Amino acid sequence: MSDPSEITSPPLDAPAPQSSAEVPTYSGFVAILGKPNVGKSTLLNTFLGVKVAPITPKPQTTRRGVRGVYTDRQASEVRQLVFVDTPGFHRAKDALGEFMNREVRAAVVDVDVILWVVDLRRPPSDEDKEVARLLRGLDPSTRVYLVGNKLDAAKYPDEALELYGELVPNVSRTYRLSALEDPEAVYALRAELLGELAEGPLFFPEDIRSDQSRETWAAEIIRESAMTHLRQELPYAVAVQVLQWRDPEGDEPLYLMAELWVERANHRMIVLGKGGSMIREIGRSARKQLEVFLGHRVFLELEVVVRRAWREDPEALRELGFEG
Ligand SMILES: Nc1nc2c(ncn2[C@@H]2O[C@H](COP(=O)(O)OP(=O)(O)OP(=O)(O)O)[C@@H](O)[C@H]2O)c(=O)[nH]1
Known part of the structure; x- marks a missing residue:
């Protein structure tokens, strides 16, 4: 990668839909939601194949709703997923914390799918239960997929996944994967998401992967x-x-x-x-x-x-x- 513009672009506040005259286009928004440190940024970076969101072992590393864009051009069609990576939902302790929680709420409105990421190594905590409350309050037509992450390090993944699933009745699908150790499983989920997109305009030019400056x-x-x-x-x-x-x-x-x-x-x-x-x-x-x-x-x-x-x-x- 020699040109920085391949990685980032100037901020696009209101992305103008891009037209693609020759072939049909499909697009949609996917929010990645979950409490701090469950692996949301890792998942996003694997979806995109480039480093967009910061990853460290400390909770609350992601402070803003970074959007990543993945475009798949085939001869007969173009499909585009726009990911909204949300800051870890947590109890706000200061103005920055409140900003982060507002970002999370804003991120889940008007998306096609919400990926609720949880840590399969542990049963739900109070913070997971707060995220679950937010999800239960959404319009029932919103598709919520439960993504159990850190499968590589989980002792009782099935039991854990069941406990998380019980918290949110509107979860329509569940996945168990390791965003860190098993990129193939992440690509399979990405392929499913691409396959489910509705026909619509591309929101970003095809060569853009993030709307960060x-x-x-x-x-x-x-x-x-x-x-x-x-x-x-x-x-x-x-x-x-x-x-x-x-x-x-x-x-x-x-x-x-x-x-x-x-x-x-x-x-x-x-x-x-x-x-x-x-x-x-x-x-x-x-x-x-x-x-x-x-x-x-x-x-x-x-x-x-x-x-x-x-x-x-x-x-x-x-x-x-x-x-x-
Ligand atoms: N064992 C294991 N660790 C993982 C996996 N995915 C992520 N991690 C680790 O979990 C930690 C947190 O990952 P992040 O991707 O920063 O988590 P996040 O949910 O975006 O965190 P916030 O920004 O705080 O909301 C890092 O140390 C990752 O390496 C996984 O599949 N397995």
Whole structure:
């Protein structure tokens, strides 16, 4: 992949339907719903075959409803699935949390199918029961498919799936799979979803896979690297904003400058690490990932700044793109 525009595109607020004169087109929206950490982002990335949503072992990694687009062109037809990846539904503790829960509710209106993702390693928790309550309140015509994930690590998958199924009577189908270990099972589900699409216009151009801007996409990769490296120390108070993106000329590396926001001066010290060792490590692994996806050398400059209580500050949230 050498051209960044193959991965991301400028944001499309109201995507204009694309016409495809020669062959019939089929399209539909699929929401991916579930409590934090069940594997929603992993599932989306496997559906798409590219990395769109950030994945880390910490809950609440996904903060916005990333949309991924999968288009399948055959000689006789074109089919397009638009995925709405929702932030993990959870009890809101701050303004950011409330924003995330609002996103989830907005995401399930007007979709053709909801994939309710659950963790088969465990029976339903209170958080799963809250998601179930949301699903039970939907228009009964909404198709809800229960996707039991993490089958590879589950001891009693059938029993667990049954317990989840009992919570939502309008579940019309159930699947057991491992988004991480068994991509073939995910592709089979994707093929079923494609096959069920109704005839309709394509919502995105065929070569687009996400409606994130390239800056947002890069910021999410950097934040994922920060969260992975910081592990115990700093749970969720890091935000990343990409301030500069300069495309390379000739052999030069692509230049990216980003700020990491933390809430307190002592958090800044943690993120910097001894003699800058932590931020260097965060930058190094983010840069490696960016280079793989962009197919080009990257020069990544990171700055750590203190933005007090940014999660409660509407202005700061707007700067980060959390409108709503
Ligand atoms: N064993 C196993 N682990 C998985 C599987 N799918 C995802 N995981 C892991 O579960 C963790 C969470 O995955 P994510 O895809 O980030 O989960 P999410 O539901 O999007 O999380 P939020 O963004 O917090 O809502 C990561 O450590 C994944 O590697 C699976 O099929 N099997």
